[in-house]
Amino acid sequence: MADQEPDFDIIVVGCGCAGAVAAYTAAQAGKSVLVVERGEYSGAKNMTGGRIYSHALKKVFPDFEKEAPVERKVTHERIAMMDPTANMTVDFTSDKLSQEGKDSYTVLRAPFDQWLSSKAEDAGAEIINGIAVEQLIKDDAGRVVGIKAGEDEITASVVIVAEGANNLLTERCLGAKRPTPDEMAVGIKEVFQLPSDQIEQRFLCPKGEGAAMLFVGDCTHGRTGGGFLYTNKDSISLGLVATISQIEKADNPTPIYQMLDDFKHHPAVAPIIDGAKLVEHSGHLVPEGGYNMVPQLVYDGCLVAGDAGMLCMNLGYQVRGMDFAVESGRIAGEVACKAIDAKDTSATGLASYKTQLEQGFVLSDLKTFSAWPETMLDWKRMFTEYPKAVEGIFNAMFVVDGQNQKHLKERIKPIIKEMGTWKTLKEVRGALKAL
Numbered sequence: 001m002a003d004q005e006p007d008f009d010i011i012v013v014g015c016g017c018a019g020a021v022a023a024y025t026a027a028q029a030g031k032s033v034l035v036v037e038r039g040e041y042s043g044a045k046n047m048t049g050g051r052i053y054s055h056a057l058k059k060v061f062p063d064f065e066k067e068a069p070v071e072r073k074v075t076h077e078r079i080a081m082m083d084p085t086a087n088m089t090v091d092f093t094s095d096k097l098s099q100e101g102k103d104s105y106t107v108l109r110a111p112f113d114q115w116l117s118s119k120a121e122d123a124g125a126e127i128i129n130g131i132a133v134e135q136l137i138k139d140d141a142g143r144v145v146g147i148k149a150g151e152d153e154i155t156a157s158v159v160i161v162a163e164g165a166n167n168l169l170t171e172r173c174l175g176a177k178r179p180t181p182d183e184m185a186v187g188i189k190e191v192f193q194l195p196s197d198q199i200e201q202r203f204l205c206p207k208g209e210g211a212a213m214l215f216v217g218d219c220t221h222g223r224t225g226g227g228f229l230y231t232n233k234d235s236i237s238l239g240l241v242a243t244i245s246q247i248e249k250a251d252n253p254t255p256i257y258q259m260l261d262d263f264k265h266h267p268a269v270a271p272i273i274d275g276a277k278l279v280e281h282s283g284h285l286v287p288e289g290g291y292n293m294v295p296q297l298v299y300d301g302c303l304v305a306g307d308a309g310m311l312c313m314n315l316g317y318q319v320r321g322m323d324f325a326v327e328s329g330r331i332a333g334e335v336a337c338k339a340i341d342a343k344d345t346s347a348t349g350l351a352s353y354k355t356q357l358e359q360g361f362v363l364s365d366l367k368t369f370s371a372w373p374e375t376m377l378d379w380k381r382m383f384t385e386y387p388k389a390v391e392g393i394f395n396a397m398f399v400v401d402g403q404n405q406k407h408l409k410e411r412i413k414p415i416i417k418e419m420g421t422w423k424t425l426k427e428v429r430g431a432l433k434a435l
């Protein structure tokens with residue numbers, strides 16, 4: 001099979017952010033490209049929080065925000081810490097958040113992925129929807145030479161696997177290790193329709209601009225994870241992400257769908273979605289183990305991009321996966337084209353994919369924050385005692401009941417003492433080191 005002329009230069013498995021950008025890049029360079037996507041249309045099975053940071057996509061489509069179906073430019077960043085009855089929110093806005101290349105946009109994946117896939121198609125890529133790739137075909141030497149989808153076996157000089165977080169092909173055919181429950185989270189999201197002017201009023205945003213909000217604490221009933229809220233044009237995406245090992249445990253009495261229901265009824269969230277109509281419900285895996293869970297990304301005849309390569313990062317205040325997927329997809333497309341031109345599509349010929357990911361932000365950022373996933377997992381009190389302490393401190397500041405008041409220091413001291421001053425300092429120091 002290896003000596004025969006392949007059916008395509010490049011086959012891409014999956015048409016999410018990584019796959020569509022890889023296909024676009026390779027098709028633009030004049031290569032014959034086939035994309036196989038199991039969803040009935042691109043984006044049909046995809047989900048994100050979510051907001052995409054623009055920098056990576058701008059390298060591929062410099063003016064994408066003018067034509068892509070983006071929802072709102074994010075100009076308000078909010079971080080909230082909640083216990084069952086209280087909530088403390090930091091609301092940050094700055095003109096830097098709007099600057100070209102530093103800007104970010106909320107997206108809904110069904111329209112966004114269809115736009116990305118249409119760009120790949122316009123550039124000449126052939127896209128087949130509604131068929132899942134079942135296997136990667138290898139030659140006798142173990143080199144990937146194509147795919148098996150349904151009854152068909154289709155060959156290519158390079159296969160780019162961009163199958164997302166549920167990376168069964170990468171695991172079964174390329175030998176990647178199955179992620180542990182500590183390394184994977186489950187995401188659950190609902191979309192609520194709300195008129196655009198009401199969104200702007202509720203978030204105090206100028207017309208067309210929006211907010212991104214991350215929550216920690218009671219939203220996951222004190223389990224490792226957090227809540228998110230993103231404003232779209234005329235809807236709100238609201239959801240939770242929780243580490244699988246923390247919610248599968250027998251001692252966890254609250255399934256994640258119940259957590260989401262409780263989150264929606266929390267006094268800090270309920271007014272935001274009051275009167276809004278629930279129009280969508282979805283769930284998805286999120287790779288959260290960071291750098292230490294990244295599998296081998298380069299094989300003879302094959303590259304792995306995006307979530308399939310576990311290229312995703314959750315720092316608690318920043319969630320990134322789509323810009324990593326876009327960047328890795330672009331680099332995979334470019335490297336595959338160069339290797340084909342150089343007539344060396346072995347792992348050696350494709351090796352610059354990994355080097356470029358290391359030199360650029362994808363593997364470099366994942367490496368910088370490689371200690372964070374474990375730190376977060378061990379920092380159980382961040383999800384329980386810290387929100388409670390924050391409630392105590394802010395109550396000490398704001399509650400006035402006519403009793404003789406002590407100095408603020410005296411009011412706060414017992415709360416800090418209960419937390420354990422040295423233990424807290426040690427935890428915060430450890431977290432700051434990892435972040």
Ligand SMILES: Cc1cc2nc3c(=O)[nH]c(=O)nc-3n(C[C@H](O)[C@H](O)[C@H](O)COP(=O)(O)OP(=O)(O)OC[C@H]3O[C@@H](n4cnc5c(N)ncnc54)[C@H](O)[C@@H]3O)c2cc1C
Nearest residue numbers: 014016017018038048049050051133164187306307321322
């Ligand atoms: C709840 C949640 C919140 C998130 N929030 C954010 C956020 O705010 N910002 C951010 O940047 N990232 C966020 N992420 C991460 C981000 O969504 C992912 O990193 C990104 O979608 C990865 O893109 P991808 O193209 O690699 O994978 P995907 O988008 O998952 O695409 C994979 C594609 O492959 C297809 N496929 C799979 N198997 C096969 C097969 N065998 N044959 C054919 N096709 C196949 C799938 O149908 C899919 O279309 C979030 C993720 C979740 C779940």
